[in-house]
Amino acid sequence: MSRPNATDSSRQARQVLAATSISYTIVLLDASIINVGLEQIGDSFNSGVSGLQWIVNAYTLTFASFLLTGGTLGDRLGARNIYLAGLAVFTLASALCGFAPDLATLACARALQGVGSAMLVPCSLSLINQAYPDPGKRAAAIGMWMGCGGIAMASGPLLGGLLIHWFGWRSIFFVNLPLGLLGIGLTWRLPRSQALRSRHFDAAGQLTAIIALGSLIAVLIEAPLLGWRSTPIVAGILTCAAFGLLFVRIETRQQQPMLPLAFFRNRLFSASALVSMASALVFYGMLFSFSLYYQRELGYAPLQAGLAFLPMTVTVAVGGLWSGRLAGWFGARASMCTAFCLYAGGAAGMLLAGPGSPYWLAVLPMLAIGLASGFISPAATAPAMGTVEKSRAGIAAAVLNSARQTGAALGVAIFGAMLTALQPFQHGLHLVLGIASIVALAAALLWWFCAGPPVRMAEVQTPAKKRALR
Structure with missing residues (x-):
């Protein structure tokens, strides 16, 4: 009986690695492929540099803001469940990007992509850790996982250039759909994972972090157009400062903070x-x-x-x-x-x-x-x-x-x-x-x-x- 169980475990581990590698590939591919499409997107929507900045930063901003929460949700609700949900959100958001009728819709869909990425990336590592208990095999699996991301990062601009040349800029988002669906299919077959430990969901820390970081990025993008002394920019600076200080205060008082400030000691x-x-x-x-x-x-x-x-x-x-x-x-x-x-x-x-x-x-x-x-x-x-x-x-x-x-x-x-x-x-x-x-x-x-x-x-x-x- 031990041999079939070992075989099943090995097969399941390879399936986990395949599913997580696909997800990491499309996450890093999306981060690099967008750059060669900026000019075409700007021409389609008659956008200046600030609009293109929002297209890029809507993704990175939500990715950064929700990454810690994605790991917490994986611990509370099971890494497989949150990973699957994140991959589904990312795939759906990619379709919305491809069909976006205007710049604002595209930016919102890109933000949704960032949320999906923040859910699936930390849970990918949790799934690999669970599937490969042996430290040596785990290190090799993580190396392959990161290697797939590196290849995606390297090939993104060239692949994007080819897709835009043949099919237009919307194709750089549609390319995520078959990969995302393949990853969902592989993950769906995995057994449901249990929560590793119960961690507190730091809703106040999450909200204040999003507002502080979002207002900072908004000020940096819009200030050259509106002027540093304009009312919206001054309000943005004050908002960033107030919520940044509030975030630090909340995190120092939480028993299980979203961002453990003790690390920085x-x-x-x-x-x-x-x-x-x-x-x-x-x-x-x-x-x-x-x-x-x-x-x-x-x-x-x-x-x-x-x-x-x-x-x-x-x-x-x-x-x-x-x-x-x-x-x-x-x-x-x-x-x-x-x-x-x-x-x-x-x-x-x-x-x-x-x-x-x-x-x-x-x-x-x-x-x-x-x-x-x-x-x-x-x-x-x-x-x-x-x-x-x-x-x-x-x-x-x-x-x-x-x-x-x-x-x-x-x-x-x-x-x-x-x-x-x-x-x-x-x-x-x-x-x-x-x-x-x-x-x-x-x-x-x-x-x-x-x-x-x-x-x-x-x-x-x-x-x-x-x-x-x-």
Whole structure:
């Protein structure tokens, strides 16, 4: 009897890995494929840069805001149930994006995609952990899961360019439908999962976080058009400050907060979260800016833009695959600082690849930018996870993912605002690249002074504090 049971368990584990890999593929594919469709979307709806910023940030904003709650719901109601619901929401939202009649509807559908992603991504890891109890097999499964996401990220611009060239911009959303339905079919066959533990749903923290982060992004996007002293912008700034302070107050008083602020008492964890946010800010901000540059300024078709991005997106996957080895060879501190210097050097190099310059001048800088982005994400995660207890690894990973998504939203908002405020476009792009270099170098300095031997939270907390965290 043991052999059939082992065979069934192995088959079910492979089915879990297939289902979760499909979901992670479409989540990261959607994050990168949208960039080559921005110009076509803008032409269809007669939208300026601010409207395109909302199309990108409606997704990243809700993804970042609901990611911690998605993990909590998975713990309370079962990872399989919430994963299935999230995948269904994402697939439905993709169909709504494809049929959107106007910009506002498209932005709302993109926000719904973000909610679905926030539900399924943390539950994907929970399902893999349950399906692979052996640590070695679990590590291999997670590596394959992340590898599928890296391939999707790398192929997104090129695939998007091909789809738009053949079928128009709506096809970049419709491509999610067969993948989503396949993932739902695979997940539906899995046995229902039970809640691992009962965790409190932090509704007040969730609401205040959404309002604070949403008002911040809105201010950054709309201020160049409305003016920093206009009534809506001033109201937005006050709203962001008030709800941000209220969020911190709520989280410090909750017994089971959505965002455990105690994590940030550890210097290495705080540094990991900040450099993850800085990396996403620089990468996604430049990806948005380069997309507008190639299509609006140089007149590239979507397929040409997808091909132009290929050096950068392919090296994202390469950097992720080699991250662990490089950190092992050269050390976490030196390798991470080098990666951020690659960011700064890549941004500086792109200044030489302006209008009239041959494309090959941009290849080396984009290789550096992509390699840095791929390396930093896993390299920042590993030391941070070493600072927390194993029982809290899931929520710690969700915090780091939220930091990345917040950084991505801020990058698109800030860099887009600069491109809108400064004309001609080339002047705004020069400022964007200068700010990207400064942020990257600041992150390198931060990591240099904060990286050190991981200190577990259990070693720095008093028993009373640890009881409060449970």
